[in-house]
Amino acid sequence: MVSKIFSLLQFFTHFTITFASTEEATALLKWKSTLKNQIYFSSSLSFTITFASTEEATALLKWKANFKNQNNFVPFLEYLNLSMNNLSSTIPPEIGNLTNLVYLDLKINQISGTIPSQIGSLVKLQILCTFDNHLNGPIPGEIGYLRSLTKLSLGRNFLNGSIPASLGNLNNFVLGILINLNYLELYNNQLSGPIPSVLGNLKNLNELVLLNNNLPGPILSVLGNLINLNYLELYNNQLSVPIPSVLGNLKNLNELVLLNNNLYGPIPNMLGNLINLNYLGLNNNQLSGPIPSVLENLKNLNELVLFNNNLSGPIPSELGNLKNLNGLLLHNNQLSGPLPSELGNLKNLNDILNHLLLHYNQLSGPISSELGNLKNFNHLELFDNQLSGPIPSELGNLKNLNDLLLSNNQLIGSIPSSIGNLRNLQYLFLGDNNLTEESPSSFNLTSLKFLHLLRNNLKGKILQCLGNISGLQYVMMSHNNLNGELPSSICNLTSLQVLDLGRNNLIGAIPQCFGNMSGHLEVLDMQHNNLSGTLPTTFCIGSALGSFNLHGNKLEGKIPRSLENCKRVEVLDLGDNLLNDTFPVWLGTLPELRVLSLRLNKLHGPIRTLGSERMYPVLRLLDLSSNAFTGNLPTIFFQHFRAMRKIYPSKKRRSDERYGYYYENSIAVVTKGLELEVVRILCLYTTIDLSNNKFEGHIPSIIGGLIALRALNLSHNGLGGHIPRSLESLSSVGSLDLSGNHLVGEIPAQFISLTALEALSLYYIHLKGCIPQGNQFHTFENNSYEGNDGLRGFPLSKGCGNDGHDSASEETYTGSELDEESNYEFLNDFWKATLLGYGTGLCIVLSIIYIS
Ligand SMILES: *[C@@H]1O[C@H](CO)[C@@H](O)[C@H](O)[C@H]1NC(C)=O
Ligand SMILES: *[C@@H]1O[C@H](CO)[C@@H](O)[C@H](O)[C@H]1NC(C)=O
Ligand SMILES: *[C@@H]1O[C@H](CO)[C@@H](O)[C@H](O)[C@H]1NC(C)=O
Ligand SMILES: *[C@@H]1O[C@H](CO)[C@@H](O)[C@H](O)[C@H]1NC(C)=O
Ligand SMILES: *[C@@H]1O[C@H](CO)[C@@H](O)[C@H](O)[C@H]1NC(C)=O
Ligand SMILES: *[C@@H]1O[C@H](CO)[C@@H](O)[C@H](O)[C@H]1NC(C)=O
Ligand SMILES: *[C@@H]1O[C@H](CO)[C@@H](O)[C@H](O)[C@H]1NC(C)=O
Ligand SMILES: *[C@@H]1O[C@H](CO)[C@@H](O)[C@H](O)[C@H]1NC(C)=O
Ligand SMILES: *[C@@H]1O[C@H](CO)[C@@H](O)[C@H](O)[C@H]1NC(C)=O
Ligand SMILES: *[C@@H]1O[C@H](CO)[C@@H](O)[C@H](O)[C@H]1NC(C)=O
Ligand SMILES: *[C@@H]1O[C@H](CO)[C@@H](O)[C@H](O)[C@H]1NC(C)=O
Ligand SMILES: CC(=O)N[C@H]1CO[C@H](CO)[C@@H](O)[C@@H]1O
Numbered sequence: 001m002v003s004k005i006f007s008l009l010q011f012f013t014h015f016t017i018t019f020a021s022t023e024e025a026t027a028l029l030k031w032k033s034t035l036k037n038q039i040y041f042s043s044s045l046s047f048t049i050t051f052a053s054t055e056e057a058t059a060l061l062k063w064k065a066n067f068k069n070q071n072n073f074v075p076f077l078e079y080l081n082l083s084m085n086n087l088s089s090t091i092p093p094e095i096g097n098l099t100n101l102v103y104l105d106l107k108i109n110q111i112s113g114t115i116p117s118q119i120g121s122l123v124k125l126q127i128l129c130t131f132d133n134h135l136n137g138p139i140p141g142e143i144g145y146l147r148s149l150t151k152l153s154l155g156r157n158f159l160n161g162s163i164p165a166s167l168g169n170l171n172n173f174v175l176g177i178l179i180n181l182n183y184l185e186l187y188n189n190q191l192s193g194p195i196p197s198v199l200g201n202l203k204n205l206n207e208l209v210l211l212n213n214n215l216p217g218p219i220l221s222v223l224g225n226l227i228n229l230n231y232l233e234l235y236n237n238q239l240s241v242p243i244p245s246v247l248g249n250l251k252n253l254n255e256l257v258l259l260n261n262n263l264y265g266p267i268p269n270m271l272g273n274l275i276n277l278n279y280l281g282l283n284n285n286q287l288s289g290p291i292p293s294v295l296e297n298l299k300n301l302n303e304l305v306l307f308n309n310n311l312s313g314p315i316p317s318e319l320g321n322l323k324n325l326n327g328l329l330l331h332n333n334q335l336s337g338p339l340p341s342e343l344g345n346l347k348n349l350n351d352i353l354n355h356l357l358l359h360y361n362q363l364s365g366p367i368s369s370e371l372g373n374l375k376n377f378n379h380l381e382l383f384d385n386q387l388s389g390p391i392p393s394e395l396g397n398l399k400n401l402n403d404l405l406l407s408n409n410q411l412i413g414s415i416p417s418s419i420g421n422l423r424n425l426q427y428l429f430l431g432d433n434n435l436t437e438e439s440p441s442s443f444n445l446t447s448l449k450f451l452h453l454l455r456n457n458l459k460g461k462i463l464q465c466l467g468n469i470s471g472l473q474y475v476m477m478s479h480n481n482l483n484g485e486l487p488s489s490i491c492n493l494t495s496l497q498v499l500d501l502g503r504n505n506l507i508g509a510i511p512q513c514f515g516n517m518s519g520h521l522e523v524l525d526m527q528h529n530n531l532s533g534t535l536p537t538t539f540c541i542g543s544a545l546g547s548f549n550l551h552g553n554k555l556e557g558k559i560p561r562s563l564e565n566c567k568r569v570e571v572l573d574l575g576d577n578l579l580n581d582t583f584p585v586w587l588g589t590l591p592e593l594r595v596l597s598l599r600l601n602k603l604h605g606p607i608r609t610l611g612s613e614r615m616y617p618v619l620r621l622l623d624l625s626s627n628a629f630t631g632n633l634p635t636i637f638f639q640h641f642r643a644m645r646k647i648y649p650s651k652k653r654r655s656d657e658r659y660g661y662y663y664e665n666s667i668a669v670v671t672k673g674l675e676l677e678v679v680r681i682l683c684l685y686t687t688i689d690l691s692n693n694k695f696e697g698h699i700p701s702i703i704g705g706l707i708a709l710r711a712l713n714l715s716h717n718g719l720g721g722h723i724p725r726s727l728e729s730l731s732s733v734g735s736l737d738l739s740g741n742h743l744v745g746e747i748p749a750q751f752i753s754l755t756a757l758e759a760l761s762l763y764y765i766h767l768k769g770c771i772p773q774g775n776q777f778h779t780f781e782n783n784s785y786e787g788n789d790g791l792r793g794f795p796l797s798k799g800c801g802n803d804g805h806d807s808a809s810e811e812t813y814t815g816s817e818l819d820e821e822s823n824y825e826f827l828n829d830f831w832k833a834t835l836l837g838y839g840t841g842l843c844i845v846l847s848i849i850y851i852s
Contacts, residue, residue, distance in 0.1 A: 078102040083129070087111055091135075096121035103127035107153070110134055115159075120145040131185070132156040139186070144169045151183040155209065159189040163215075168198025180204030187233065188212040200225045211257065212236040224249045235259040235281065243282070245270040257281040259305070264288065267311075272297045281305040283329065291330070293318040300324055307331040307357065315358070317342040331381065332360040339363055339387065344370020355379035359405065362386055367406070369394040381405040383429060391430070393418045403427035407452060413437055415458075420444050420465075431455055431476065445469055454500070455479040463501075467492050478502035478525065486531070488513050494520060502527040502549065509533030510555075518543035518566060527573065528552040535574075539565045547571040551597065559584045559598075568592050575599040575623065583607050583629065588615035588640065597623040599689065606631030615640040625691040625713065632697035633690070633719075644686050644706040647732060687711040691737065695719060699738070701726040709733050715761065716740035723767075728753055737761040739787075746770070747791075752777055763787045770800040 078100050087109040095104075096118025103126055111133040119128070120142025126149060135157040143152065144166020152170070163186065170181040182204045191213040199208070200222025208229060215237040223232070224246025232253060240262035247256065248270025255278060256271075263285035271280070272294030280298065283305045290313035291306065298304075301322050311333040319328065320342025328343070335358070343356065354376045363385040371380065372394025379402060380395070387409040395404065396418020404422070407429040414437030415430065422428075423446050431454035438460040448469050453462075458480040466472060467489025475493075478500045485508035490499070499521060506529040514524070515538030527549045534557035539545070543566040556578040563572070564586050572587070575597040582605040587596060589612075596619060607629055609615060620643050686708040695717040703712065704726025712733055719741040727736070728750035736754070739761045746769030747762065753775075760780050768790025771777065778794070785791050793800030 078124075081105040082109065083107045085109055090114075091116055091119075091130075093118045095119060098122065099124070101125055102148075103129075105129045106133065107131040108133075112136070114138070115140050115143075115154075117142045119143065122146060124148055127151045127153075129153040130157065135159060137161070139164055139167075139191075141166045143167065146170065149181055151185075152181060153183065153185040154189070155185045156188040159186070159191060161191065162193025163191055163196055163199070163210075165196040165198050168196060168201045171201055171203065182206045182228070185209040186213070191215060195223075197222050199223070202226060204228055207231040207233075209233040210237065214238055216240065221246045223247065226250065227252065229253055231255045231257075233257040235261065237261050239263055242266070243268055243271075243287070247271065248273040250274065251276065253277055255279040255281075258285070260284045262286060266290075267292055267295075267306075269294050271295065274298060276300060278302050279305075282309070284308045286310055288312065290314075291316055291319075291335075295319065296321040298322065303327045303329070305329045307333065309333050311335060313337070315340055315343075315363070319343065320345040327355045327357075329355070329357045330361070331357045335361040335363060337363065338365035339368055339371075339382070341368035341370045344368060344373045354400075355381075357381045359383040359385065364388065366390075367392055367395075367411075371395065372397045374398065376400055378402045382409065383407040385409050387411060390414070391416055391419070391435075395419060396421055398422065399424065401425050403429075405429040406433070407454075408432040410434060417442075423447060426450065428452065443469065446471075448472055449495075450474045451476065453477045453480065457481050459483060463487055463490065466490060469493070471495055474498045476500045478504070480504050482506060485509075486511055486514070486526075490514075491517055493517075496521055497544075498523040500525045501529065504529050506531055510536055510550075512536050512538055515539045515560075515562065518545045520544055523547045525549040526553070531555060534558070535560050535579075537562050539563050541565045543568065545569050546592075549573040550577065552576045554578055556580060559587075561586065563587070564589065566590065571595040573597045574601070577601050579603060583624075585609060588612075591617060594618050594643075595621040597621070598627065599623045600626040603627040603629060605629065607634060607637055609634065609637045609640065611636070616642075618643045620644060620686045620708075621688075623687070623689040624693065625689045627693055629690075629693040629695060631695065633695055633700050633714075635700045635702050638700055638702045638706065641706055644688075644708045647708045685710055686732075687713075689713040690717070691715040693717055697721075699724050699727075699743075703727065704729045707731060710756075711735040713737040714741065718742060720744070722746075723748055725750060727751070730754060732756050735759040739763045739765060741765050743767060747772055760784045767791050771796065773800075 077098050080098065080101055080103070083105045084107070089111060090113030091111060093116040095116060099121055101122045102124050104122070105127065107129045108131065111130070112135065114137035115130065115135055117140040119140060123145060125146045128146065128149060129151065131153045132155070136159065138161035139154065139159055141164040144164060147170065149170050167184070181202050184202065184205060185207065187209045188211070192215065195210070195215055203225060205226045206228055208226065209231060211233045216239065221244040224244060227249055229250050230252055232250065233255065235257045238261060239258070242265030243258065243263055245268040248268060251273060253274050254276055256274065257279065259281045263282070264287060266289035267282065267287055269292045272292060275297055277298050278300055279302060281303070287309040288311060291311055293316035295304065296316070296318035299322065302324055303326055304322070305327070307329045312335065314337030315330065315335055317340035320340060339358070355378055357379065359381045363382070364387065366389035367382065367387055369392035372392060375398065377398045378400055380398070381403065383405045388411065390413035391406065391411055393416035396416055399422065401422050402424055404425060405427060408431070411433040413435065415435060420443045423444060425445050426447050427450045428445065428448060429452040431452045433456050435456040435458055443465040446469065449471050450473060452474070454476050459482065461484050463482065464487045466475065467487060470493065472493045473495050474497060476498065479502070482501065482504035483506065486506055488511035491511065491513035496517065497520065500523060502525045506526065508531065510531055510533065515536030518539045519542055522544050524545060525547065528551065531550070531553040532555065535555055537560040539560065539562040545566045546568050548566065548569055549571065551573045554577065558581040559574065559579055567590060569590055570592045572593060573595065576599065579601040581603055583603060585608050587593065588609060593616065604627065619641055687710055688706070689711070691713045696719065698721035699714060699719055701724035704724060707729055709730050710732055712730065715737040720743065722745035723738065723743055725748045728748055731754065733754060734756050736757060743765040745767065747767055749772045752772045755775055757776050761784055763783060763786040765788060767788045769792070771785065771791055771793040773794060780795065782795050785796060792798040
C-alpha cells in the first residue's frame with residue numbers, strides 16, 4: 001500500500017514521500033478513493049505537492065502538508081484542510097488513525113453520513129470544522145476527549161440529538177497552559193434536547209452560536225458564567241423561559257441574539273450592563289412588560305430589535321441617548337404613549353439612524369417634528385397606531401426616505417407640500433387617517449411606486465399630479481372626496497398595475513385611453529363615483545385586467561365588445577349604471593370570469609347564449625337583477641355554470657404579513673335601504689340573482705344541479721308553473737327567494753332537507769297545500785308565506801292536521817355548516833339582504849405585497 005502511494009506521488013510530483021505508518025497511509029488513501037472531485041490538502045506551511053489520481057483522471061489533488069521532520073521526509077500529518085472542494089464522500093472511521101492532526105477543516109463540501117466516533121482519538125486536534133456539509137446523526141460524545149480543541153464548528157449540517165454534555169470537558173491544562181474552547185458553533189442543525197448545564201464550564205468561550213436548532217429551554221443561567229463571550233446567538237430555537245438576568249454579567253458581549261424563541265417575561269434591567277453590545281435582537285418572542293430605560297447605557301448599540309413581542313408601556317425617551325443607533329425596531333408590540341421627541345436627538349452625533357419601525361403599537365399623540373432632523377432616514381414606519389395631529393412638514397426634510405408609512409392613525413390636516421419633494425420615496429402610505437385638506441398641487445415624487453391614500457377625506461386634484469411619476473405601480477385612493485375629472489395623463493403611467501379610485505366624487509367621462517392601459521393594469525376600480533359618458537372601447541388584446549369595477553356610476557351606452565379582449569378578467573362589475581344594451585352573449589367566453597354583475601341597468605331583451613361547452617367555465621356569481629330582461633330562462637344557460645355544480649373547499653386568503661394592505665374586491669350590500677360595503681368576505685360565495693326582470697315561463701329544474709349556490713333569487717319576475725322539486729338538492733342554499741311570481745302548486749315537502757336555509761321568501765305567489773314541517777322550517781315566520789292564501793300549517797294560523805313543533809326533528813337540526821373563514825353574522829345579514837335585493841359580491845382577493 002505504501003509503495004503504491006509512493007509510486008503514485010513519484011510519478012506525478014517527483015517527490016519521494018513515505019508515511020510514518022501504514023495506517024496513516026491507508027486512512028488517507030481509503031478516503032481519497034471516495035473523493036469524487038478535486039481536493040486540496042493544505043496547511044499553514046509551505047510545501048505543496050500536486051498530482052492527479054489515475055482513477056479519476058481529470059480530478060486534481062493538491063496536497064499541502066506540514067512536515068515536522070523534513071530531513072526524514074516523514075509526513076506527520078498535522079494540518080488537513082479539505083475545505084471548499086465539493087467533496088461528496090463520508091468521513092471514514094480511519095480518520096481516527098491520523099492521531100497527529102492539529103486541525104481538520106472540512107468546511108463547505110457535500111460530505112454526508114455521520115461524524116465517526118473515532119474522531120475522539122484525535123487528541124491533538126485544536127480546530128475541528130465541518131461547517132456547511134450534509135452530516136447527519138448525533139454529535140459524538142467522544143468529541144469531549146478532544147481536550148485541545150479551541151474551535152468546534154459544526155454548523156449548517158443536519159446533526160440531530162442533543163448537545164453532548166461531554167462538551168463541558170473541553171477545558172483543560174495542556175503542558176501547564178489552559179487550553180480552552182473559545183468558539184462553539186453548532187448552528188443550523190436539528191439539535192434538540194436541553195442545553196447541557198456543563199456548557200457553563202467553558203469559561204473561555206468567546207462565541208456560542210446555537211441558532212436555528214430545535215433547542216428547548218431553559219437557557220441555563222449558567223451561561224452567565226461565560227464572561228468572555230462576545231457573541232451569544234441562540235436564535236431560532238424553542239427556548240421558552242424568561243431571559244435570565246445573569247446574562248447581564250456577560251460584559252464582553254457584542255451581540256446578543258435570542259430572536260425567534262418563546263422567551264417570555266420582562267427584559268431584565270441587567271441587560272443595561274452589556275455596555276459593549278452592538279446588537280440586541282430579542283424579536284419574535286413573547287416578552288412583556290416595559291422597555292427598560294437602562295438600555296440607554298448601551299452606548300455602542302447599533303440595532304435595538306424588539307419587534308413582535310408583547311412589550312407595553314411607553315417608548316423610553318432615554319433611547320434618544322443611543323447615539324450609535326442605526327435601527328430601532330419596536331413594531332408589533334403593545335407600546336403606548338407618545339412618540340418621544342428625544343428620538344429626534346439621535347441625529348446629534350453620528351446621524352446614522354436610518355430606520356425607525358414602530359408600527360402595530362398603540363402609540364398616541366403627535367408625530368414630533370424633530371424626526372425631521374434625522375437626515376439619513378430610509379424607513380419611517382409608524383402605521384397602525386393612534387397617532388394624531390397633522391403630518392409635520394419637517395418630514396419633507398428626510399431626503400433619503402424610501403418609505404413613509406403612516407397609515408391607520410388619526411392624522412388630520414393636509415399632506416404637507418414638502419412631502420411632495422421626497423425624490424427617493426418609493427412607498428407613501430397615508431391611508432386610513434383623517435386627512436381632509438386639499439392635497440398638494442404638485443408631487444415631485446419621482447421614485448414613487450406605491451401610493452396608498454385609502455379612506456381619508458382628501459379633496460382636490462391629486463390625480464392631475466401623478467402623470468409624471470413614471471414608475472407608479474399602485475395607486476390606491478378609494479374612499480376619499482376626490483373630485484374633478486379623470487385626467488388622461490394617468491394613461492402615461494405605463495407601470496401602473498392597480499388603480500383604485502372607488503368611492504370618490506369623480507365626474508365626467510372615462511378617457512378612452514383608459515382602455516389602452518389594460519395591457520398592464522390588473523385592477524381598475526372606479527366604483528361609486530359620478531362618472532358619465534360611455535365605457536372606453538379600447539380594451540386591448542393581451543389585456544392584464546383581472547378586476548374591472550365601475551359599479552355605481554352614471555355610465556350609459558353599450559357594453560363595449562372590446563371587453564372580449566380581457567381574457568384574464570375575473571371580476572366584472574358594471575352594476576348600477578345606465579347601460580342600455582341587449583345581453584352581452586360574448587361575455588360568456590371570458591375564461592376566467594368568476595363574478596359578473598350587470599344589475600340595475602337598462603339591459604333588455606332575452607338572455608341568449610352559445611351552444612359552446614366553454615361558456616362561463618368558472619362563473620360563481622351572476623347578478624342580472626333589476627334590468628328589463630325578458631323571455632324564458634333558457635336551460636342551456638344554466639347548463640354552462642360548471643363551477644356552481646361543485647362545492648369547493650375553502651381556501652386561505654393570501655395577505656401581506658408585513659403591511660396588511662391589499663386591494664380587496666368589495667361587496668356592496670343593500671339592506672333595509674342602507675348600502676353597506678363589506679370587504680374581506682366570502683371568496684367562494686356562489687349566487688344567482690335574476691330578480692326584478694320580466695322573465696317568464698317555468699323555473700328550469702336544471703337549477704337544482706347548481707348545488708354550490710348559497711343564494712338564489714328569482715323574485716319579481718313573471719315566472720309560472722310549479723316550484724321544481726330539484727331545488728331540494730341545493731344543500732348549501734341559505735337564501736331562496738321566489739316571491740312575486742305566478743308560481744302554483746305546493747311547496748315540495750323535500751324542502752325540509754335544505755338545512756342551510758336561513759331565509760325563505762315565497763310571498764305573493766300562488767301556492768297552496770301544507771307547509772313542510774321540521775328542521776329549519778320552524779324558524780321561518782309568517783311573512784315568508786304572506787300573500788299565499790292557499791297555504792296551511794305552521795307558522796300560519798290555518799292548521800294542517802299535524803302541525804306544531806316536531807320536537808324529534810328539531811333535535812336533529814344542526815344548523816348550517818359553513819366551510820368558509822368568514823363573518824357569520826354578516827352571512828346572516830347577507831341572506832336577509834338578498835331578500836330585499838342586494839348589491840353585488842366579488843370574490844377574488846388581490847394581495848399587494850411590499851418587497852423592501
Ligand atoms: C483551509 O483552507 C481555506 C481555503 O484555502 C482557508 O480559508 C481556511 O482558513 C483553511 N482552514 C484553516 C483551519 O486554516
Ligand atoms: C459538486 O458535485 C456535484 C456532484 O457531486 C456536481 O453536480 C456539482 O456540479 C459540483 N459543484 C461544483 C461547484 O463543482
Ligand atoms: C436523527 O436523524 C436520523 C436520520 O438522519 C434519524 O434516523 C434519527 O431518528 C434522528 N434522531 C433523533 C434523535 O432525532
Ligand atoms: C400581552 O400583555 C397583556 C398585558 O400587557 C396581557 O393581557 C396579554 O395576555 C399578553 N398577551 C400575550 C399573548 O402574552
Ligand atoms: C375627521 O376630522 C373631522 C374634523 O376635521 C372630524 O369632524 C371628524 O370627526 C374626524 N373623523 C374621524 C373619523 O376622526
Ligand atoms: C417640483 O419640482 C419643480 C422643479 O423641478 C419645482 O419648480 C416645484 O416647485 C417642485 N414642486 C414642489 C411641490 O416642490
Ligand atoms: C410633468 O413634467 C413636465 C416636465 O417635466 C412639467 O412641465 C409638467 O408640469 C409636469 N406635470 C405635472 C402634473 O407635474
Ligand atoms: C404623456 O407623455 C407624453 C410624453 O412622454 C406627453 O407628450 C403627453 O402630453 C403626455 N400625455 C398626457 C395626457 O399628459
Ligand atoms: C389605444 O389603442 C387603440 C387601438 O387599440 C389605438 O388606436 C389608440 O391610438 C390607442 N390610444 C392611445 C392613447 O394609446
Ligand atoms: C353627478 O354629476 C352631475 C353632473 O355631471 C351633477 O349634476 C350631480 O350633482 C353629481 N352627483 C353627485 C352625487 O355628485
Ligand atoms: C335604449 O336605447 C334605445 C335606443 O338605442 C332607446 O330607444 C331606448 O329608449 C333606451 N332604453 C332606455 C330604457 O333608456
Ligand atoms: C493503529 C490504529 O489506530 N488503527 C485503526 C485505524 O482505524 C481503524 C478504523 O477505525 C481501526 O480499526 C484501527 O484500529
